[in-house]
Amino acid sequence: MNISASFPQTITDLRAGGKAAMARALAAIEHSPEDSAVTHLLDEAWQHPHGHVLGLTGPPGVGKSTLINALIATWRKSGKTVGVIAVDPSSRRTGGALLGDRTRFATNPEDEGIFVRSMAARERLGGLAGLTVPAMILMRAVYDIVLVETVGVGQSETDVASVADTVIFCIQPGSGDSLQFMKAGIMEVPHIMVVTKADMGARADRARADVAGALGLSDAGQEGWQVPVLKLSASSGEGIKDLVAAVDGHADWLQQTGELERSRQAQAQSWLRDMVREKYGSEGLKKVKDRIALAAGQSPFRKSVEIFRLM
Ligand SMILES: Nc1nc2c(ncn2[C@@H]2O[C@H](COP(=O)(O)OP(=O)(O)OP(=O)(O)O)[C@@H](O)[C@H]2O)c(=O)[nH]1
Ligand SMILES: [Mg+2]
Structure with a gap:
């Protein structure tokens, strides 16, 4: 599914685009969560808290x-x-x-x-x-x-x-x-x-x-x-x-x-696990258990796309 041309492609666009840009970005994560432009934006947002x-x-x-x-x-x-x-x-x-x-x-x-x-x-x-x-x-x-x-x-x-x-x-x-x-x-x-x-x-x-x-x-x-x-x-x-x-x-x-970094990392890891479990069940999660760990600072969004590809 293609997302609209007015979708904010980068965090700079998102920050500059005000509420309209945020509304568009949120609509896209809801309707096209696996679109590569959406994943890219989410990865960038993850890296720039x-x-x-x-x-x-x-x-x-x-x-x-x-x-x-x-x-x-x-x-x-x-x-x-x-x-x-x-x-x-x-x-x-x-x-x-x-x-x-x-x-x-x-x-x-x-x-x-x-x-x-x-x-x-x-x-x-x-x-x-x-x-x-x-x-x-x-x-x-x-x-x-x-x-x-x-x-x-x-x-x-x-x-x-x-x-x-x-x-x-x-x-x-x-x-x-x-x-x-x-x-x-x-x-x-x-x-x-x-x-x-x-x-x-x-x-x-x-x-x-x-x-x-x-x-x-x-x-x-x-x-x-x-x-x-x-x-x-x-x-x-x-x-x-x-x-x-x-x-x-x-x-x-x-x-x-250092608890902030630790807890945000734990949130990302548990989000990724939940997404895999929801989509592919506990069996699916077992299948990728050796590949699901996020490295320090790694975005869970790109990783979720990689994991979904393995399934
Ligand atoms: N007396 C008094 N009433 C309050 C106060 N804060 C909220 N209320 C009243 O409590 C009721 C519920 O307030 P909300 O802020 O909607 O509560 P909530 O927890 O968001 O409720 P939900 O989102 O429905 O779970 C309303 O009638 C408010 O007017 C306060 O500081 N003092
Ligand atoms: Mg409320």
Whole structure:
């Protein structure tokens, strides 16, 4: 399949072409993922990362989108450009009242420094990661901050870890669910914990203390990273600055420890594995297991085309 002539051929084109170019590139990775121009662009984006990627997850209605709106406003004010990927799980169609209560992103269409893209996490090649990983890698090459919103209530947090450098888990005051997951050790511990809707008063303080307690019981975090437990209100703006500072702190820590490179490499490797497994099953994956390892810094996209050719 041929992609359109206006497709951005290089990262320079993508950066210069604004939101229209990004929209075209994202459409191409969705519709012609194996086109050689698409692979070339993705390889180049992989080799020239620019921004920091945040994953925001938590139960439905906890306030993720409202928080993202507040973060967008803060970062745009300080001149940072922002790309957003909002993953819409299809199961939410049965979500009833919650859906009517959803927050949309209030962004200025004239502002070239903010790009929002919704994606349905419907059954597709590679599941959530299949499309979000390439989309994230394109946006990461262009914007200062990339935000990925996913709904998560337990095991699915691991999904967002496969696309984000810093994972933020949101908890609603007065809801015990997420705590239960943590205590049971089901949930992979995020890098930053946030209690939302702090304007709800004492319940937010109690939730924050509970989370801090639960983290103390678990083997929280990675060596050398203390998971901050913050409380904030996206409505009043309270605590947003502290979250921005915590994100900066985690980004610095990732850089200094070399963990950033390691975790991005692991994301690329697991994306490649998932794609092969989706397309050719576990048997297919077994067949190429000796050839699937990525060298340090190697792009998973070119490699996926090579592997698919072997099958
Ligand atoms: N009081 C209060 N309400 C809030 C705050 N943030 C969000 N809300 C409300 O909580 C509801 C859900 O907010 P969203 O931002 O849509 O939550 P979400 O986590 O993105 O929800 P889904 O994407 O549907 O999973 C909305 O009615 C918001 O107005 C807050 O800081 N304080
Ligand atoms: Mg939302």
